[in-house]
Amino acid sequence: MRFSFSEEQEELRRVVRRFLDTTSPIGEARRLMETSEGYEPAVWKQLSQELALPGVQIPEAYGGQGFGFVELGVVLEEMGRALYCGPYFASVVMAANAILNAGSDAQKQALLPGIAAGETLATLAIAEPNGGWDASSVALEARCSGGAWRLSGEKSFVIDGCAADLLVVVARAPGSRGSDGISFFSLRASADGVTRRPLDVLDPTRKLAKLGFDGARAELLGEAGAGAAALSRTLEQAAVALTSEMAGSAQRLLELTVDYAKARVQFGRPIGSFQAIKHKCADMLLLLELARSSAYYAAEAADQAPDELPAVASLAKAQGSDAFLHIAAESIQIHGGLGFTWEQDVHLYFKRAKASEVFLGDPIFHRERLAQAWGL
Amino acid sequence: MDAEDVRREVRAWLDANWDPELSLAEWRNRLADSGWGCPTWPVQWLGRGLPVALGDVVAEEFERAGAVGTPSGGGMTLAAPTILEHGSDDLKRRLLRPIVTGEDSWCQLFSEPGSGSDLAGLTTRAELDGDEYVVNGQKLWSTSAHHARYGMLLARTNWDVPKHRGISYFAIEMHQPGVVVRPLRQMNGYASFNEVFFNDARVHAANAIGEVGNGWTVALATLAHERRSFDAIQSRGRSPKGGGRAIDENRAEIAELMEPYKWYPQRAGRVDLIVERAKATGKDKDPVVRQAIAALLSLARAAEWTGRRAKAARVLGRPPGPEGSLGKLYSSQIARAAAHVHTLITGSDALLKGADGPLEGIIAEILLSVPAVSIAGGTDEIQRNIVSERVLGMPKDPLIDAERAFRDVPKNLASKR
Numbered sequence: 008m009r010f011s012f013s014e015e016q017e018e019l020r021r022v023v024r025r026f027l028d029t030t031s032p033i034g035e036a037r038r039l040m041e042t043s044e045g046y047e048p049a050v051w052k053q054l055s056q057e058l059a060l061p062g063v064q065i066p067e068a069y070g071g072q073g074f075g076f077v078e079l080g081v082v083l084e085e086m087g088r089a090l091y092c093g094p095y096f097a098s099v100v101m102a103a104n105a106i107l108n109a110g111s112d113a114q115k116q117a118l119l120p121g122i123a124a125g126e127t128l129a130t131l132a133i134a135e136p137n138g139g140w141d142a143s144s145v146a147l148e149a150r151c152s153g154g155a156w157r158l159s160g161e162k163s164f165v166i167d168g169c170a171a172d173l174l175v176v177v178a179r180a181p182g183s184r185g186s187d188g189i190s191f192f193s194l195r196a197s198a199d200g201v202t203r204r205p206l207d208v209l210d211p212t213r214k215l216a217k218l219g220f221d222g223a224r225a226e227l228l229g230e231a232g233a234g235a236a237a238l239s240r241t242l243e244q245a246a247v248a249l250t251s252e253m254a255g256s257a258q259r260l261l262e263l264t265v266d267y268a269k270a271r272v273q274f275g276r277p278i279g280s281f282q283a284i285k286h287k288c289a290d291m292l293l294l295l296e297l298a299r300s301s302a303y304y305a306a307e308a309a310d311q312a313p314d315e316l317p318a319v320a321s322l323a324k325a326q327g328s329d330a331f332l333h334i335a336a337e338s339i340q341i342h343g344g345l346g347f348t349w350e351q352d353v354h355l356y357f358k359r360a361k362a363s364e365v366f367l368g369d370p371i372f373h374r375e376r377l378a379q380a381w382g383l
Numbered sequence: 384m385d386a387e388d389v390r391r392e393v394r395a396w397l398d399a400n401w402d403p404e405l406s407l408a409e410w411r412n413r414l415a416d417s418g419w420g421c422p423t424w425p426v427q428w429l430g431r432g433l434p435v436a437l438g439d440v441v442a443e444e445f446e447r448a449g450a451v452g453t454p455s456g457g458g459m460t461l462a463a464p465t466i467l468e469h470g471s472d473d474l475k476r477r478l479l480r481p482i483v484t485g486e487d488s489w490c491q492l493f494s495e496p497g498s499g500s501d502l503a504g505l506t507t508r509a510e511l512d513g514d515e516y517v518v519n520g521q522k523l524w525s526t527s528a529h530h531a532r533y534g535m536l537l538a539r540t541n542w543d544v545p546k547h548r549g550i551s552y553f554a555i556e557m558h559q560p561g562v563v564v565r566p567l568r569q570m571n572g573y574a575s576f577n578e579v580f581f582n583d584a585r586v587h588a589a590n591a592i593g594e595v596g597n598g599w600t601v602a603l604a605t606l607a608h609e610r611r612s613f614d615a616i617q618s619r620g621r622s623p624k625g626g627g628r629a630i631d632e633n634r635a636e637i638a639e640l641m642e643p644y645k646w647y648p649q650r651a652g653r654v655d656l657i658v659e660r661a662k663a664t665g666k667d668k669d670p671v672v673r674q675a676i677a678a679l680l681s682l683a684r685a686a687e688w689t690g691r692r693a694k695a696a697r698v699l700g701r702p703p704g705p706e707g708s709l710g711k712l713y714s715s716q717i718a719r720a721a722a723h724v725h726t727l728i729t730g731s732d733a734l735l736k737g738a739d740g741p742l743e744g745i746i747a748e749i750l751l752s753v754p755a756v757s758i759a760g761g762t763d764e765i766q767r768n769i770v771s772e773r774v775l776g777m778p779k780d781p782l783i784d785a786e787r788a789f790r791d792v793p794k795n796l797a798s799k800r
Contacts, residue, residue, distance in 0.1 A: 008691075009695065010688065010691040010692045010694070010695035011692065011695040011696060011699060011701075261775075265775050265776070265777060268777065269776075269777060269778060276778075276781065277778050279771075279777040279778050280777070280778040280779065280780055280781065281780075282764070282767075282768065282780060284777075285767065285768060285771035285772070285775075285777050286764070286767040286768075286771065288771050288775055288777060289712070289766075289767035289768075289770040289771045289775070290767070292705055292709070292770060292771075292774065292775060293709055293712055293713065293716075293770075296689050296705060296706050296709055297682070297685040297686065297689060297713075298685075299689075299692075299706075300685050300686075300688035300689040300691075300692055300706070301681075301685045301688065303688070303692070304685075304688045322681045322684065322685070325677075325678075325681060326681050326682075326685050371674060374673070374674050374677035374678060374681070375670070375673060375674070375677070377677040377680075377681065378673040378674075378676060378677045381658070381677075381680065382658070383658065383661065383662075383667050383673055383676060383677075
């Protein structure tokens, strides 16, 4: 592990930050959160064609840039910082990695270049109304008859599920349980037998959908019934990526809050000179740096140490969301009454923090996974 | 002169001079005469004027040869660098050599019962009487004061100026009638430090290190060296392997030096024991305990990674980021969380200590030693002030005592004596 970024990685960070500063100031998040599709196609196109960001971690053989999770993490940290609204997490982090983990070479050739170019918007449907984020919670069934696979059941909490045009779906063989019988499928979102409904979400900067499948025809990705390992890996990678995004958001939020505490004057002095406020901010920094260190370590592990990944992905997700949520709650507190108003930006980050706490499994779920991974 | 020249030269000198059958004092005199004991010190003051990086080369060669080095206590790590930086030539001539040879050991006389975090509010007084100062007051948290020949004393010599400007720094002889050293018993039962009472003790004016009234600046130099040598406590407890008179005497010297620190591993919380203890007690099946263990181990690992980031930035020569200032606060959090988890795991046996207690009393020692971590070397509250002001750039608390004559500043009402 290097515990530092290369000059090229720092340059990538600068480029992405500059781009998002220009194209996605916080006012854009406010505008887009009120729309149903939740993103700006012109910015997505620019981000895809000029910066080639959707392909950053997709191998060159499949039309991507061929970098790793460290670079992907840099991009996501910056997106979290800007509270960027767009289908990046759905398409690049979740769907592309699911296809990389589960698909055959021919399927990767067929599906990934479109995602890498930003032309295909894909998403990955794992969880169902029961809200579980593991193989045993999957109930949606896939049946094969006459060489054709058909999906029946429901998916929920599907990120950018209404904006996506390609769906990757985790399903199980009828009668199977636990990790057995798990398979990945892909289908067009417009396929017959698919219904989509946007969910009314707590965090309006991240759109979720409920999907219904009524005998919808789908293509099997990889081998039937052998998808459990790919599902675990995909979830671990997504947890790592989400930690990077949370660390970026949390850092921006701490900066906003410290700036506010320096400028806000009460009792004839900036509230940031009161130790009650300074100590809160110091504690927020302590948590932030733990989240960043976890995100960076886990991203390196995702690239180089697959054996460590199950443990450190869960460690990072739990550490990262605890930090982000604490920082968000304290940021509202330090902003006082204004912090509770719609007009201040802090609540936008708070909502992302709350959503990120439970998305992909809450901290209790991940700490239990961690305990198991460490032999307890 | 490059690294390989230095390596060749020190190797040749060690081949010709290192003899484990010398007495420790004889050997250390050779180190002082040759300059190889303190290679980064100036040539005229027992050193060889080498840059720090080449000093590391010399240390490597000493280790390779299995040769004993200079002493490890506060004389070498704190007093000597302070004297080199701020002392008069007379003091350098008189005080440095016995530090290098180990003949004189030193203790620090900074903290007082009435001034802990606010060190500059100290009230031990030194008053000029002829060419000597007369010292009255009390110090505490002095390690090794009962062995020391000299103390690094901070005392107030002027009460009519603001607090930072009325302090002077002295090298005071500890073996005199006006100085009484008593062990200071801690809540965990050990007495690793001392309290020191001054009752008309005397120190010659020529023993002031730096200008009279400029002691605060000199103290900051000592404190900077203390921070730098903080990590070294762990590595100090090593003497060369093998036998011979010098090595045996060095081993005894180190054993005496390390004695006060024997509970320090417990002070840090002993995270290393957590998993095996949980399995041994069966508490590893309890989902609440599993959560607490996972949270603690996560904290410990993420804090370690944060330290590694700071180190990587240093090695690359990048400006230090916030990650370098947080280690002490993480240590407090880890220690406290570890004590909590040890208690969850141990259950009723946490009522017991010594031979009746789990792990021969180690668990009890953890529970009773952890409270030191968030106080020693700067309380968590002071650390948070430092982090918020220096890293986050937040405004300083308005000070009410910084520009007033110290005489007029409200004094402690809560001190013990």
